[in-house]
Amino acid sequence: MAFWSSPVFARRFVQSLCLQNAHTSPAPRLPSSVWRYPRRGMSTMQAPSISQMSMPEWTEAFKRATVDIAKMDIHGISYEASAQRMRDLLRTGLLKHTDLRENPERFFEAHRLLAAHSTQTGPGFWIRFTVHYNLMAGTVLGLGTEEQVALLDDMQERGELGCFSLTEKLAGVNSGLIVNTIATWDEHSQTFELNCPDRGAQKNWISQGLVADKTVVIADLRLNGQSCGPHAFLVDLRRDGAVVPGVTLKDMGRKTVGNDLDNAAIAFANVRVPKGALLSRYADVEGGRYVQKVRGVPVFHMIGQRLFTGRVAVAQAALAFRRGLFEATQRHADAKKCWAPEGEPVLSNVPQLKALFAEAADKADVLERFVGKCEAKLCAYLRRNEMPDIPLTEAIAVAKVKCVEVSIDLCHRLKNEVGSYALMAGTGFEQSDFLTCCKFAEGDTRILMQKMARDRLRLHQKQPPVGPSAEWDEETKKCNELLMKLTEAEKCGDKQQAWDAHWVEVYELAEIIMARIMRDFA
Ligand SMILES: Cc1cc2nc3c(=O)[nH]c(=O)nc-3n(C[C@H](O)[C@H](O)[C@H](O)COP(=O)(O)OP(=O)(O)OC[C@H]3O[C@@H](n4cnc5c(N)ncnc54)[C@H](O)[C@@H]3O)c2cc1C
Structure with missing residues (x-):
């Protein structure tokens, strides 16, 4: 038992x-x-x-x-x-x-x-x-x-x-988990040495970093002078209450919200950690060699798995914040009388606010159901300790973006429709940066949308559409149009410049993809 x-x-x-x-x-x-x-x-x-x-x-x-x-x-x-x-x-x-x-x-x-x-x-x-x-x-x-x-x-x-040290001053989720903190294997002492070679490699914004006893550090594993890519290490930050030698912790400073949470910049300088610190279900160092234990499962894919659970949790948290703010504001608006040419309507009956409450309820309902489906499917994968399939990972990314962005939009509009109430401390509006945290946590909206567009364009190139173009759906037409523009722009500059020049269309394509996934995901 x-x-x-x-x-x-x-x-x-x-x-x-x-x-x-x-x-x-x-x-x-x-x-x-x-x-x-x-x-x-x-x-x-x-x-x-x-x-x-x-x-x-x-x-x-x-x-x-x-x-x-x-x-x-x-x-x-x-x-x-x-x-x-x-x-x-x-x-x-x-x-x-x-x-x-x-x-x-x-x-x-x-x-x-x-x-x-x-x-x-x-x-x-x-x-x-x-x-x-x-x-x-x-x-x-x-x-x-x-x-x-x-x-x-x-x-x-x-x-x-424990805390989680991924983000660096110049790398993190946005860089696709590629990091510059280094964990160098020393065969003689059977230890790894953790180092941040420069300021850009220092860990940044690490939540709970000032108080945590341990951290999972994402570092580039180096063996015999070669990089084996990002790996996760469970290491002590403190022993018997004292910060481990070689670890430097720095407070990130005051934030607009969430100052009950410590956020730290963390630097590692010649910090020796035992062999067992490397989380080694999928890869290990054996006899001085790097050994991938499970074929076809690169470690950084599995690091990314945490982002899926995090994205569902963040999406639901954004919806919960929106719900809380709207419910409290509705209670106020139901009781607050306003001036009108005739009678004294309550604030919640003012047409634009009434419409906003109705719109918010409808949108939230759709999103709750969508993210609920994602959660149920993800739970089945988690129980089997497997990576979710592509349709589910895509749906989770959509849920994260949509739940957060729709909540931001609705809360922002609400703030601008309820008069002085929105300025009062304790109404919840002063905590709206909760949603800003949701926006970049576990994969920033913009980065996720770019990935959706890139993946879709790749598929479009690999499997070109069939049939007359007049019969293509909106998404296929948009892919085709964007690809032609990118190809043309690449002739005058590099790929990144071409991509950046067409950023509006990139996000438009992502919006079309998200609408399709929300419609079709079963
Ligand atoms: C309160 C808080 C807690 C955190 N906790 C942790 C933690 O515990 N562990 C951890 O590892 N990290 C943590 N982070 C770090 C967090 O994950 C990063 O802040 C986040 O990944 C964004 O990085 P950045 O702020 O450096 O954004 P920047 O790189 O400065 O980017 C700013 C914005 O520009 C846009 N952008 C950036 N690059 C591109 C691009 N190439 N193309 C298009 N748009 C782009 C995005 O919209 C992005 O939001 C935390 C951050 C905060 C604020």
Whole structure:
């Protein structure tokens, strides 16, 4: 029986809700919501093990465990105190690191439950949570051996936080995961040495980077002077509370929102890490040679897998923010009287606002269903620990772009239709940069749209359309037209210049592709 489903764990879980947290100092205290949880008719003997909870039971337990997080004073709380809440939540064991594979519905539900408070809490805690569970733990789960995955249980029991160090000052998701931080293999000492050779290679904007105990670092693996491409390493950032020698952490500074979250620039200088730091399910170093363990599965493809789960979670978070903002504003608008030539209509009956509420409800409904379908299909792949197929990866990219961009558009228009209310602190409008974070997290809108257009043009070249051009659909016509323009422009300059010169048409093509995918995805 797995530890998590054993009665021993159930007992320890309930005890952990009652006990003080070993990490807190000097006066450790669990959130009051968590304190209440076992007291409400749940003795140690009665508590169901977490793994046996039904979805409604689990949802209720997670809500109770996060009551204090939802009520957090984000302007007053330090990032250390916010991180402590994350440690406390982690140690409840409610969401296991391995749930991403074994119980992915809980993983997505947890993200949605936290995002439901985002108009009040902003993006800070939500990012902290997703970086830890999806990017850090998810990468270990996806790329690690079973022994490496087992380390996640130890981290959870100890309440240790992790971060994910991909983005660099001059590289990251936008560069297609190509990075400049280097991990050089030393056969003699059987260690890797991590280095950022220049400023551009330093890790940038790493969420939870100032407090994390461990990080997954994406670095270019070098062996015998040769690059083996980006690989993931699970390394200590701290030991016994002190930052590991050779690691430099720098605060990114104050942000418009989310200052309860620490963001760090991280530099590595001659940091030695053991061989086991390389997450080695798919590739390893054996006898001084690079060995790809699973044919046809390059490591960087598997690193990218985390982006799919992240994109679904981000898409749903954007929708949750929009919903929260519209619901609160609707309550205000329903009660607020306005001047009119006759009578005193309520604000929500002013025609342009009424139309916006209706439009938002319709659009959100379509998007909720679409991203819900993506989630359901992705869960099946996650349980099998397989990469999603191409139609699903495309649909997920569309869901990410559309949910975020439609939410940004609707919230922006709402702000400009509700008068002075939108300027008031506490209405949620001041947290609108939550959506800006959604825009570039796990793949920026523009980059994703460019990829859609590029992939489609490649397909168009490989499989030219048949039949008379007058009968081609809009997408095929657009591909053809754009290809001809690009070919012409390439004669006068290079490919990138030609591409940039036709950026408007590139995004127009992407819009057509997205409309088709949303229509046809089943
Ligand atoms: C709050 C926060 C938390 C973060 N947490 C993490 C984390 O935990 N781990 C991590 O690894 N990273 C993290 N990041 C980094 C984040 O993923 C990057 O900020 C993001 O990838 C965008 O990079 P950039 O800001 O350097 O954008 P830039 O490269 O400066 O680009 C700015 C904009 O220009 C456009 N653009 C850029 N290049 C192109 C191009 N070639 N063609 C067309 N358009 C382009 C895009 O619209 C882009 O948004 C975080 C960032 C923030 C702000």
